[in-house]
Amino acid sequence: MISRWDPFRDMTVLQDRINRLFNESAGRTENTSSRTWSPVVDIIETESDLVVRAELPGISREDIDIEVTSESLNIKGERKFDEAAKDSYIRVERPYGPFQRSFSIGVPVQPDKVKASYRDGMLEVIIPKAEEVKPKKIKVNAE
Numbered sequence: 517m518i519s520r521w522d523p524f525r526d527m528t529v530l531q532d533r534i535n536r537l538f539n540e541s542a543g544r545t546e547n548t549s550s551r552t553w554s555p556v557v558d559i560i561e562t563e564s565d566l567v568v569r570a571e572l573p574g575i576s577r578e579d580i581d582i583e584v585t586s587e588s589l590n591i592k593g594e595r596k597f598d599e600a601a602k603d604s605y606i607r608v609e610r611p612y613g614p615f616q617r618s619f620s621i622g623v624p625v626q627p628d629k630v631k632a633s634y635r636d637g638m639l640e641v642i643i644p645k646a647e648e649v650k651p652k653k654i655k656v657n658a659e
Contacts, residue, residue, distance in 0.1 A: 568643070
């Protein structure tokens with residue numbers, strides 16, 4: 517399989533790692549419920565689609581917002597802290613509050629045909645590629 521070289525892909529990965537490092541070190545000194553967080557994401561490219569899978573355990577479907585343009589995918593949401601049980605917690609390690617992930621798509625897509633599903637804390641967004649991107653088989657005729 518031939519993959520497109522994206523000079524900014526490594527920079528994006530590096531930026532995510534640096535952000536996580538700073539968020540984790542900052543989280544040691546501040547309240548976990550107030551720090552920002554970022555869900556982990558896998559992106560898969562097939563012949564016809566881009567498939568994005570994000571781990572969002574403990575988040576209500578109504579608290580997830582997805583926007584797709586011809587150039588980017590934005591996933592926003594919020595993991596809400598149970599304020600009613602606030603005094604009952606012995607330890608809080610999971611981050612709470614709003615999050616946002618943005619990705620450049622890099623290939624022409626069909627934003628009007630995007631499908632999203634959410635099950636068992638896993639969000640899956642299927643973004644169909646535009647027809648001109650899909651490989652076409654050409655039959656060679658003998659003369």
